[in-house]
Amino acid sequence: GTLGIAPATRKMESLLRRVARLSSSVLITGATGTGKEVAARFLHALSLHATSPFIAVNCAAIPADLMESELFGHEKGAFTGAGQRHLGYVERAADGTLFLDEIADLRPELQAKLLRLIEGRTFQRVGGERELPFRGRLVTATNADLARRVADGQFREDLLYRINVVTVHMPSLRERPEDIPWLMDRLFTEFADRTETGLKGISALAEEAALHHAWPGNIRELRNRMERGVALALGPWLMPGDLFPEHLGEVSATEMIGSLETARHDAERRHILRALAATDGEIISAARLLGIGRTTLWEKMRRLGMNIET
Numbered sequence: 001g002t003l004g005i006a007p008a009t010r011k012m013e014s015l016l017r018r019v020a021r022l023s024s025s026v027l028i029t030g031a032t033g034t035g036k037e038v039a040a041r042f043l044h045a046l047s048l049h050a051t052s053p054f055i056a057v058n059c060a061a062i063p064a065d066l067m068e069s070e071l072f073g074h075e076k077g078a079f080t081g082a083g084q085r086h087l088g089y090v091e092r093a094a095d096g097t098l099f100l101d102e103i104a105d106l107r108p109e110l111q112a113k114l115l116r117l118i119e120g121r122t123f124q125r126v127g128g129e130r131e132l133p134f135r136g137r138l139v140t141a142t143n144a145d146l147a148r149r150v151a152d153g154q155f156r157e158d159l160l161y162r163i164n165v166v167t168v169h170m171p172s173l174r175e176r177p178e179d180i181p182w183l184m185d186r187l188f189t190e191f192a193d194r195t196e197t198g199l200k201g202i203s204a205l206a207e208e209a210a211l212h213h214a215w216p217g218n219i220r221e222l223r224n225r226m227e228r229g230v231a232l233a234l235g236p237w238l239m240p241g242d243l244f245p246e247h248l249g250e251v252s253a254t255e256m257i258g259s260l261e262t263a264r265h266d267a268e269r270r271h272i273l274r275a276l277a278a279t280d281g282e283i284i285s286a287a288r289l290l291g292i293g294r295t296t297l298w299e300k301m302r303r304l305g306m307n308i309e310t
């Protein structure tokens with residue numbers, strides 16, 4: 001996989017690959033930091049218009065009174081201060097991808113205009129007379145529950161049906177634990193190269209601590225913790241305290257010492273995750289690497305409470 005190796009990630013990635021070459025609208029859902037924008041860019045890169053623009057618009061970040069002209073553009077003199085014609089995001093996307101992030105925050109008037117853009121494949125610049133064609137592909141994202149917004153009367157139902165022809169859900173990091181060591185390795189390489197630290201690698205304890213963390217901020221949080229950890233670690237190995245400085249001193253040395261059996265299970269789990277990471281999630285090849293049979297690996301993973309799914 002490109003986005004990860006966990007079963008839930010592979011499913012999500014294979015759906016993205018399947019829809020990439022279509023022109024259908026795609027809605028990407030998922031909690032904060034799960035990689036919705038990364039997924040949108042991935043879709044664009046695999047589309048038939050990968051060399052056309054990818055235009056990302058954060059609907060929550062643009063002031064309401066500017067949104068229409070930012071999206072659709074305006075003609076010269078359309079309103080006070082409109083000294084020149086301005087091309088909006090819709091027009092700049094051309095036959096590429098228009099990515100509308102935080103779509104739940106789009107105001108009702110603009111929801112109506114967006115509906116017209118999707119249904120009629122046309123739009124007008126503010127103050128313009130001509131209907132202009134829209135040839136791009138619409139990808140939207142949200143971490144809100146849009147069905148709930150529809151029920152509450154805050155989001156148009158007809159618009160929801162138009163934008164979610166295909167919905168791709170980004171699993172939270174907790175639902176894809178196999179990706180934690182995999183992402184940590186990649187992020188370590190990225191940040192270690194950039195900062196020229198003397199770090200040799202990630203300690204087994206740090207990996208174990210990461211596997212036990214809840215990751216409310218998902219991949220963004222992992223990325224931030226790795227970046228800070230790599231920058232500040234005294235080395236030679238990245239330790240739990242480098243990733244979770246807020247926990248330093250919280251756990252006493254005696255609490256850190258679990259039973260030998262727990263330690264053995266933790267080590268086994270970690271080792272299996274590494275083998276899976278190395279073989280891109282292939283159970284058969286991982287079993288071969290580990291020197292055991294496929295069914296033994298299967299059995300072991302079940303006993304260790306690891307997610308088994310293919």
Ligand SMILES: Nc1ncnc2c1ncn2[C@@H]1O[C@H](COP(=O)(O)OP(=O)(O)OP(=O)(O)O)[C@@H](O)[C@H]1O
Binds near residue numbers: 003031038143220223
């Ligand atoms: N598969 C991945 N591999 C490596 N890094 C990733 C991956 N997915 C996401 N990231 C990184 O995680 C961070 C969050 O990703 P992104 O901005 O796409 O999340 P998001 O779901 O759009 O978050 P938000 O809801 O807060 O807008 C980014 O720094 C991104 O580079």
Ligand SMILES: [Mg+2]
Binds near residue numbers: 036037101
């Ligand atoms: Mg985002």
